[in-house]
Amino acid sequence: MELEELQSAWTQMSHQLEKQKELTNEIIMEMTKEKYRTKFKAITNFEKAGALVCIASALFIFFNIPKLDTWYLLACGLIAIVFSIVLPILVLGSLKKIQCLDIVNLSYKDALLEYTKSKTKLLKIQRYGIYASFIYLMAFLPAIAKILNGKDLFLEPSTLLWKTIVMAVFLLIIARWGYGHYKRVTSSAEQLIKDLE
């Protein structure tokens, strides 16, 4: 099949499409309104749900700060609060940037460039977020154990150790999967950016 044949198939399809005017004014306006409504329903995605959980846990620790009665447990609590707030803010900020792309005024090249850069930045934040969650885990576990059970895990090193190991293994699996995904997406994205700039 030659390029000219592809072109003629496309032209033939264009002619056939021209003959079919299926949409009515009512369908078009209903389509527009429906999309407007679903824009506001689309809040329930993973990132936003995750952010809500993080903020809820930060608030929970914050309101139970008085229970963290040693300097190291207090430090763990504060670290956990900072991580729970900063990471979702960074992720949601990057997501917002992608969603706010000026699709009307940007050229195709610039839109593609902006989108690819924002997407890469988001993936980078998510990747670092996975690594940062190891630190978060180390701070969160002792703080939450003290708040919920009144236990100071630093006085029970074996419990702290096995709980940390179980969660670290879980995180490691996620991190490995995330890294593979990150590598695949960003290598093609970086190539595209290089090609366009």
Add this chain to the structure above:
Amino acid sequence: MAKEIAFAALVREHQGLLFKVTSIYTDNETDREDLFQEVVYQLWRSFDSFRNESKISTWIYRVAMNTAITQLKKRKRRPDAIPISESILIHSESGDEDFEERLRMLYKHIERLDVLEKGLMLLLLEGKGYKEIAEITGLSESNVGTRISRIKKKLKTNMIKS
């Protein structure tokens, strides 16, 4: 109300164009319909800001293609989704087997292109000149020429292989 009527007339007039753009960037009918709706919504949002500085089709291509970029990877193939090449055939209902086969091949080749190449290929197939392609894509005319000849080579290689 007058605005709604004018907008609906514009979409009706260019629905073939929207159909083609949305089919290039998706691989099944469900996603194509979803992208079509998203493009119509984005056109409605920016309808007021459209100033007759460029051709209306240039504006539509730009909004549609840029919207398609932002929707990439968001969609996943659903089990009941109809592959795009089949949906095109249903839509065209020509009964011409040779044409249908060529259309299938065309979409198969387009699927193998990356997102930038897809955009250029679309405009090339639409019969746009390098100047207009440059205006829509933001690339220089000479860059458009270079990239298009690269795409042609790539297509030729793919065609020989298949």
